[in-house]
Amino acid sequence: MIKEEIRKVIENALKELGITETGFVVEHPADLKMGDYSTNVGIKTGKAREIYAHLAVSPPSGVERVELAGPGFINFYLSKEFFKKSLKKIIDEGENFGKSEYIKGTKIMVEHTDPNPFKEFHIGHLMPNVIGSTLARIFEWNGAEVKQVNYQGDVGLHVAKAVWAIREGKKDNAYALGHKAYEEDQRAKKEIEDINKEIYDKSDEEINKIYEEGKKKSLESFEVIYKRLGTKFDYYFFESETGEAGKKIVQENIGRVFEESDGAIVFKGEKFGPSLHTRVFINSQGLPTYEAKDLGNAKNKYDHYPYDLSVVVTSNEIKEYFRVMLTALSQIYPELAKKTKHLSHGILRLLTGKMSSRTGNVITAEALIEEVKGKVKGDEQVAIGAIKYMILRQAIGNDIVFDLEKSVSIEGDSGVYLQYAYARANSLLKKADSQGRTLLEVGQGSTLSRETHEVEKLLHRFPEIVERAAKEYAPNYITTYLTELSSSFNNFYANEQVLNDSSESAYRLAIVQAFSIVIKNGLTILGIPTPLSM
């Protein structure tokens, strides 16, 4: 709240000068050299000099200095007192520093990961998992009540393919083998289609047994990886549970929303929007497709948890599918469709070679974790952090180009960098404690070096970063911020001796402590482990 306070103080000071222009902003300039806050109001109104003259005489509270710069920007430099107070505030709030009430009381459901039983949990699943669970935490830090859910495709042709292969005695790579047979062998194709139906109506004892055992084994293996990744789901939904409801919803709306075409029940998207297309909701065999199941899923989710906002995290390739499905949903449950937000992420793209679960050429999440572990002295926490950082450092819609040779980065701009800075800070605090230094009082910082000052200039911004990440569904803002913060801390660390006899020592120690709080809170939001030493 300290951030909005000071921003508002500046905005109010401007209003008191009789400014009626509304299109101006008070923001952090790109460079710390240009002040802590900056406004373009002078450019917008054409009265930069006048406004500056007034502010220079009586600067807003908390502001030490005002300057006129560039094409008419007015820059504000915060006072020493302000920073001292903000350090105190960070230390006092501790693990709660950064929490906001921006969306206090709203109920949010985040669906993510959605792996299919009978298929491998591969590196492609890491994207929605890491992004989805991080968004959930971002919402929580902004005051929302959040449930994470996992919607899993336990029925459908892909499952039938795997079950078929298992029945043929093939245990490894069942899905890929089943898919291959489906494509190349007419008889296999027919058998797989029969199995698909039998899975739905549970009419065959042998199929039931293979199916139940395979599903159980698959789900258990997913739990192992969730545990390593630190993911906890509140609800698990399955397509097998939503099929019936979805089919019913479609059938009740034939004529109004859906229509028959070539023996199937379809939704003609073109009639509802220019960039929408036709999709099959019930196939000619009478089975609900993914589309119908998703309608059932939307209803089912709301019945379990009456949300204000439902966020669904999936990859880009189903972006247009989702628009069509959501349009169909809006014709049936307009209030649910309105509350649904689809966030699509890019894919992990390999620099060399292709990955496909259909051909069996996949890199499992487990294999990747193990490989990264090998590069970081076998440290699981560091490996997990490095992988998560790679995913969270960029805007979520873009693909991640992944070089198998270079693997995950462990130096410079990386998860390791953040964890290392935290471990260093922690080591300092430990030593200070053993020397009997007090960690609660912020000392005098009368002659601060540039390096020291830069760290505190960034520290107080943390809460607004967390809020903006929620507003824009952008975890990468937090990642970028933490990296900049750690960089300034490492610079400070390399240039200043914290624990010595100087009069500045206590103030520097307060900065170290505030830094350790912010970096820890930030990493916690990102789901990156925070080992005390490494």
Add this chain to the structure above:
RNA sequence: GCCCCCAUAGCUCAACGGAUAGAGUACUUGUCUUCGGAACAAGGGAUGUGGGUUCGAUUCCUGCUGGGGGCACCA
């Protein structure tokens, strides 16, 4: 063919319509009697292309080129 997304340094990514477009990596060089060198500092190197809107465009609109994805019984 129609629709959607993307294009920033050699490579991988940032930049809420603003100031000198930031990082990492790679390359070159420097920092170690000092709290953790998985670190710090210095150097060169970029907005695909043509228009438009704006006081101001990497950002908004538009033409082109290049790449990715989607478009009926898969999920």
